Amino acid sequence: MSIVLDASAFFTDIPLNGPLYTTPDVAAELKDLASKCRFDTLCAAGLQVREPAPDTVARVRAEAVQTGDASVLSETDIGVIALAHDLGAAVCTDDFAIQNVAMRMKVPVQPILQRRAKPRRWRYRCSGCGRYFKNEGTCEFCGAQIKRKLK
Secondary structure (H helix, E strand, C coil): CCEEECHHHHCCCCCCCCCEEECHHHHHHCCCHHHHHHHHHHHHCCCEECCCCHHHHHHHHHHHHHHCCCCCCCHHHHHHHHHHHHHCCEEECCCHHHHHHHHHCCCCEECCCCCCCCCCCEEEEECCCCCEECCCEECCCCCCEEEEEEC
């Protein structure tokens, strides 16, 4: 099976089998020498860098809103999930938010060093008055901070 790599896959030295892919945004995130060397080694072994389809990116954003992970996913994370969906590949990551959205979209997940995430649905609740909201921020009723909580 094909595998789409998140940045965390370049910080470890785990064996990776199958056709490998990543996004240009992930490649741009690699700053330290070790991860750049791992990237170069994997490119020499056949790693391909591809952009996800824009309509798939929009779908991933919508799914992230549904799971409550939209506020913690970066554009890079969204692109990784979208590319895996486009290719029918697995996502190789230790990021629980990426795993959560990927599982919701029926994209297989391959954890690196952490345990596999359990599917979660998040809600946003005011820490002061207890009202629920659609995203984080400041409560318009009492002024307290709105925090992400398990549903």
